[in-house]
Amino acid sequence: SAWLCAAASCTLDDEAVVSGVRRMSFAEMAKLARERGQPFAASGNSEGTPRSVGFNVQGFRVAVNKGTGEIKILRSVQAADAGIVANPMQCRGQVEGGVAQAIGAALYEEMVIDATGRVTNPKFRDYHLPSFADVPRTEVFFAETSDTIGPLGAKSMSESPYNPVTAALGNAIADATGIRFTAPPFKPDRLFPALHEKFGN
Template structure:
């Protein structure tokens, strides 16, 4: 009887008898039966933070130069207990994400060696590379977090590259699907797009 059976690691226990799953499956096959069951797992309850980002950019279609004119991020951090510290976390996430989106690229040669192994070849954002970002916090309250707060760990990082790619797409008409979106890649992609269309790209 099903009610008398207990599932164990790789087997079914019925009283003192332990039957491996393989034997249960073989017996079911011999009798023309189909084994089926249902299982559910809702996961561990946790807070979920949400961040959105927007950019205004200018692209020089002759050189591929990209300038960020405006950078805005809105964050759902629940009750912001320490606004200055949380804003710093968001700004740090934006800076890190801009590095991935615009500069940082791990290159590996045919021998499997990383060739961008020093900072002269692997550019990470300096203070001058990071534009000022406007940061806004949504007024929410989380039932699970301490004092109604949510975690802001990696959340600010997530929307930056997609938002930047969308802004570049809106400015140039060219969709970039790989990171980093470096200046030389922008130049070459615009050159290819101009060569494949009857009119030159002039939008900035």
């Protein structure tokens, strides 16, 4: 049986619409709408909930071989605003791991897809993941802040140390060469043509 009520008097609760003491599940509503040939649609909004926002700043010093396009990272510095850092060793490891993973995306990793949509390098021997030797020592500095929402004043680091790395490497390469490369990964074969055009042999 159907019941009518003003939308303003309805609330959503556990996959059902509730108005006063009356309750109808979404499944029942969908079935009723189908039987009557009426569209089953809704609109709404969410203000969201307050949340902590971590910040990271990454800097690199690089050397670029103008004859080959090879990049060597000379220095890696990461500043992180993680609020009150409850476990500095673990958080430092999270930051270092994020930088290592992002260096892979920025300098090496490239999924090659042919015209039919097939991945042509589906094996790791053809897909360069960074090894220990590819990852520079990363200096990590924590900002002295405290968060009003996070537990004990802490903020989440999760993926945030990953985010600034490619842009920072792109900036460092531009500073070193005077050429702005915008499409990672910044592999030697991608850099070489522009370097050769600018610097010759």
